[in-house]
Amino acid sequence: MKNISFNDLNLHPKVFEAIDNMGFEEPSQIQAESIPVILEGNDIIGQAQTGTGKTLAFGAPMLSKITPKNKHISALILTPTRELAIQVNDELSRIAKFMKILLLPIYGGQPIERQIKSLKRGINIVVGTPGRILDHLHRKTLDLSNIEFLTIDEADEMLDMGFIEDIEEIIKASNPNRQTLLFSATMPDQVKRLASKYMSSNTKYITIAKNTLTVEKTKQYYYEIKHKDRFESLCRILDVDEPSSAIIFCKTKRGVDELVESMQARGYNVEGMHGDMGQNQRLNTLRKFKEGSLDFLVATDVAARGIDVENVSHVINYDLPQDTESYVHRIGRTGRANKEGIAYSLVTPREYILLKQIEKFTKSKIKRKDIPTIDEIFEAKYKNIEEKIKKVISENNYKNFIPIATELDEEYNLVDVAASLMKIIFDKELSFDYKENSIGIEDNNVRLFFSIGRMDNITPRKLIKFINETSSVEAYEIGDIDILNKFTFINVPERVASIILKKSNGKKLQSRRVSVELAKSKKN
Incomplete structure (x- = not known):
């Protein structure tokens, strides 16, 4: 596929203005292939892995075609879980930023009266889970008879969770002249039957092949951060690791410019690369990075395409990419020539789902690391200064400074002098004015209810295995387990609760x- 732009x-x-404002430089493959077909008015079946940018693939053309002034609901997007409904709604809100479009997420666990009130005021796009959408249809508080678009997202998961009858009832209540968009990571028989029964005969199939990409040479870690601490977290990581050469990835062009400016202001030897920069400027920056006169290169995915630089010790995902394949391409910039590389990702709790999708796609484990404390930074800097001093002594390269040291010895204790000099070096090498010893996310535990208990011959071992097999959550991430007669309660960190709710709910x-x-x- 030739490279195209939005x-x-x-x-x-x-819509284009919003995408440009978001900073995306070019569409992912599913976006590039789906958008023209949807704009032409065709039904489509898009088969692509989770995390390839499917929301924008159906959202951008859908928003380009619907009429905001319509008083009726123009589009319904069905998702298998409340978490995905919220995620899709948020993404569509960003794409519709400059349009007068009203969106509403509808899912269980939220007061239905509030949803009814919003629907009465008038909504253009509804994003919802099958169960709650059916509730509204039965109450006659939701009218799908005039919708222009019906999108079924993560169809295979939806059917795997037993929603086939609900989905069929929703489809039957929808405008028969609608445009239907179905997206699925796999194409089991159930999905094929649903498509043949309810989609037009001119439906277009778009399949994005799953690449077999390996990341064996790269050690992968993530740091869970608060959004407001993103830059300070990066500084702490760089101060402890002191990479010899690192590429830092941002999702947007503006993000590159802002990060480069912040890093340069704190003394880092860094420059940026993105699509708005001239070819000569990019080539010059790349040359300096290759020659080693730059320590850090901050880039977007597009600008980094084709970069072939040896001895990159670290790749840092300052922002996670919009699709999983970009992650693999990014971290492939390190770990070359049979050398091990290190890849770090800064992840907020809301981005944890995408991190799990990346793990599944790459078939690898991304281990968690704690954001360095000031004590750890001091220890790292001390060792570095100590090594430098030992090197100068071993090379006998200090004779010119003996007279000054002798003069200071007459007035001060030389241990105090050495400590003062080390402090000067430490302060100079420190990149950030750290206020607190430690920052980061404290794990708040969430209590989950499982509809299975002692009468089902359940044991903690069986439950842990079930959670791991269905959601890839590891045993060490699971807390207290209370097995009662008919049901069970399990404590897990908040950051993994949404994964278990999405992946394990409805499984056998x-x-x-x-x-x-x-x-x-x-419950006690």
Whole structure:
């Protein structure tokens, strides 16, 4: 596929403005292939892995075609879980930033009266889970008879969770002249039957092949951060690791410019690269990075394409990319020539789902690391200064300074003099005015309800295995387990609760389908 830009896709000017404002430089493969087909008015079946940018693939052309002034609902997007409904709604809100489009996420666990009130005021796009959408249809508080678009997202997961009858009922209540968009990571028979039954005969199939990409030579870690601490977290990591050569990735052009400015202001030897820069400027920056006269290169995915630089010790994802394949391409910049590389990712709790998608895609484990404390930074700097001093002594390269040291010895203790000099070096090498010894995310535990208990012959070992197999959450991330007669409560960190809710809910354990929910209150 030849490289194309969003500008080539004939999107509505307001949609293009929003995408440009988000800083995306070019579409992912599923976006480049789906958008023109949807704009032409075709039904489509898009088969692509989770995390390849499917929301924008259907959202951008859909928003380009619907009429904001319509009083009826123009589009319905069905998702298997409340977490995905919120995620899709947030993404569509960003794409519709410059349009007068009203969106509403509808899912269980939220007061239905509030949703009814919003629907009465008038909504253009609804993003919802099948169960709650059906509730509204039965109450006649939701009318799908005039929708222009019906999108079924993560269709295979939806059907795997037993929603086939709900989905069929929703489809039957929808405008028969709608445009139907179905996206699925896999294409089991159930999905094919659904498509053949309810989609038009001219439906276009778009399949994005899953690349087999390996990351064996790269050690992968992530730091869980608060958004406001992103830059300070990066500085702490660089102060402890002191990479010899690192590429730092940002998702947007503006992000590159802002990060480079912040890093240069704190004395880092860094320059940036992105698509708005001239070819000569980019080549000059790349040359300096290759020659070693730059320690850090901050870049977008597009600008980094084709970069072939030996001895890059670290790749740092300051922002996670918009799709999983970009992650693999990024970290492939290190760990070359049979050398081990290190890849770090800065991840907020809201981005944890994408991190799990990356792990699944790469078939690798991304280990968690704690953001360095000031004490750890001091220890790292001390060792570095100590090594430098030992090197100067071993090379006998200090004779010119003996007279000054002798003079100071007459007035001060030489240990105090040496400590003062080390402090000067330490302060000079420190990049950030750190205020607190430690920063980062404190793990708040969440209590989950499982609809299975002692009467089902359940043990903690069986439950841990079930959670691991369905959601890839490891045993060490699971806290207290209270198994009662008919149900079970499990404590997990908040950052993994959404993963278990999305991945484990509705799956079978010992031939019984298990319901997983947030516990309403702690049971004793």
